[in-house]
Amino acid sequence: MNATGRWKAATTGMRNDPAVAAAVFVLWALLALFVVYPLAMLLARVLTDNGAFTTAGLAAVLSDRHQIRAFGNSLLLALMVGTAGTVLGFLFAFTAARGRLPRWLLTAIDVAVLLPLVSPPFTTAIAMIFSFGPRGLITYDLLGLKGVTVYGLTSTFFSEVLTFFPIAYLTLRPLLAAIDSNVEGMAFSLGASRWRVFRTVTLPLTIPGLANAFLLLFAASLADFATPLILAGNQFPVLPTQAYLQITGLFDLRGGAALSFALLLPALAVFLLQRYWVSRRYYVTITGKGAGQTPFDSISPAMRAVLLAACAAVALVVVYFYVLLLYASLVVALGANHAFTLQHYRTIFSDGLKAIRDTLIIAALAMPLGGLYGILLGYLVTKKSFVGRRTMELVSMINYALPGTIVGIAYLIAFNEPPLELTGTALIIIACYIFRYGPTGIRATVALLQQIDKSLEEASQGLGAGSGVTFRRVTLPLIMPAFFAGLGVVFIRSMTAISATIFLVSISWTLITVKILENITELSLGPAAAFSVLVVAIVFAVIAIIGRVLHLFRAPGAMPMTSLLGG
């Protein structure tokens, strides 16, 4: 079909369906308003000075040797976290998928792995500070070491790996589970050793997943702001914290924006790689055709014991961190007075009540809107043809791919003055969440719709069901998991994100995560810990409910959770 023909087909498609046309129009308007416009305003701020075009601001910041070092540090850290996190995630995923573990053990692993993922930022970082260092619970009280430094690359790396490896786990586990163990079984019965089967069959089939996990972790570490803020110290500056300091410390909005833009390049490169290269190379797909599973022990009992021990060790560290957090929330002052008290919980439910209420209202409003936005956009770009379909999909991903600091500053600049005076309202925070975390729902919808073989819908119609019945009973149930996944991610991030929204809270609307940061800087560790415990509890409850709902649709829910990125 030539270009004119395609144009005609596309426009006819729209003309035929006014509902589609209307939805497309509204979505474009929203994307223009909440994605393109703020970014354009930010660019304008970076590249102009009193109305004149200049790259001087950009050049001054980017040629500073300290900022160049910070840029290098960011890449190095992201590379290390990406590699180590992928290895750790694979270890857990492989053990869970192939270890023939009892159900309770699987649940235990899932809980331990999910903890860091659904926690507010800073939690691991603070536990690290308490555990390591000159008087750390582990370095001093347990090991008797002296003069240990906790600030720097090592602890930032360690803390980020623990925080982000669950992303790799969640990416790899369904993939490993989906590899037909018949293939492995055949290789084994043909005389290959277990190691050879692993090396020549299992591993090659997992490579796209590993690449995907690596890129996700790389991006997460690149954008992470909370961990380095607490742990990186003065010897290891990284770009997101430098951008934050440039703005809040030196009152240099242009310089901060310029630093954020330096992050844009690697972030975008990783995103495009992940989106257009890795995702096309998945070897495993879900089809309607089932195959009988022949049991195959891909790991020997000894190996199983080693893997389990390794996983248990990591899980133990995670659990230890959270027990410490819980403990800190229940004593008067950790390290000074260990008398039991509920005072910190009383504090957060009195002085902090407004933050809790605001956060819950914002999360509750952002959740359904984000879920709806996700399936609507996902459905339109997959199943409908209209002009600019691909562009719409790409534009919808921009706020998701950008580090939160950029998005937050862009919103602050764009929406402070009429005609779009949104700062100080809840709407600006809600919009930020919808367009930053809604894309998870879009991707889940697209992935699910692409997996539906046309034959499924045809079969339904061939058996006499009308198109309405087919949509209701075949298509809708298939995209409902995407709706709930998108909704869940928006909710979790609404409860835990800080990098963008720290710039958007106001007199009228504040957030728990911002309170946690404030408490930490004001050495009110007890309330900070109590807030964190509360967030983890709420998020776990909501995940459990969503899991229950997903279960009703008998669909895999873990897959879309892989994108719980950002900070």
Next chain:
Amino acid sequence: MNIIRAFLRSAARAIAAVPLLGLALFAQLVPTPAVAVDTLNVYSIWPENWARPMFEEFEKATGIKVNFVRFSSGEALARVIAEKNNPRVDVLFGGPVETFAAGIGEGLFEPYKPPSFASLPPRFRHADGQWIAIADDPLVFMSNDKFIKENGLKAPTSWNDLLAPAYKNMLQMADARTSGTAVTRIFSVLEVNGRDENKAFDYMKKLRPNVQLYTKSGGGGTLPVGLGQAGAGIFFIVDALDTKAKGYEVTISFPKEGIGTAAEGIALLKGAKNPALGKKLIDWATSPAMQGLFAKYKINFVPAHPDVALEPSLAAVLQGAKIFPIDADYAGANRKRIVDRWIAEVLNP
């Protein structure tokens, strides 16, 4: 296809409703200043546990309710600058006056001279009333008792004591990029070295190996020192006494060469929506009415108003300490240059 169309139509309707929902939020959930007449909006740089009782007392005294949100001095100033053309709040409350000095250049404030203006010593007020001081906050040395004992030291009583090898990698103090505490500290070092910049920077470079971390906020190092994760540090007295009050075993001491103090300010924002109410808060905060309440709420600031007596236990701590004010003109004129030099030569040599 009817169902699909119906689904899309309802979805489109739902999406079209988003702006409407926004309006609804505006109307119902956002307390707009226009409706609530006696409500004042404030950015507080003082932590919430000090600001809240002060504002509650203010409401009791005047019936004016204060809506406030707390930011560190850097965040607060960055925000006020970003919102300059359309201010969200009426008053900037608390925080070192050098933060306010930085804001004058941006044209952020509406000059106002409260009734107390004439009674205040010159260093507690900006000549044109761009800002007024509400408290004074001297710097102190704070050290961890156990660390001092284990290393056979005494609580430091001289700037040079901090250079001892025992402190290697064990000091925490604030980062001059983000913290007013740090700027006051650096100007203190300049002052005790007779404003000889090279001598002062030599000292700071010698001190550098002993510094474990330059913290983002002024009080950021108090908890590590309390816990013994760091051995000692330089902090504002209000943060140091707070650490002691929490139960951490620390000692507060002063260098015999002297140490600087910084005033805490308040200012009315230009373009404030409720200027009359803002002025009432400034009148109240700069008078004994508020500053006499510091002791009641265990806020260890030194009152700026000469009519308010120093609380006895605070006076005991300050007994015999040599404390000098930082010259506002000198600091204002040299701040940026000195901080830049500190970043280049001390922080990232």
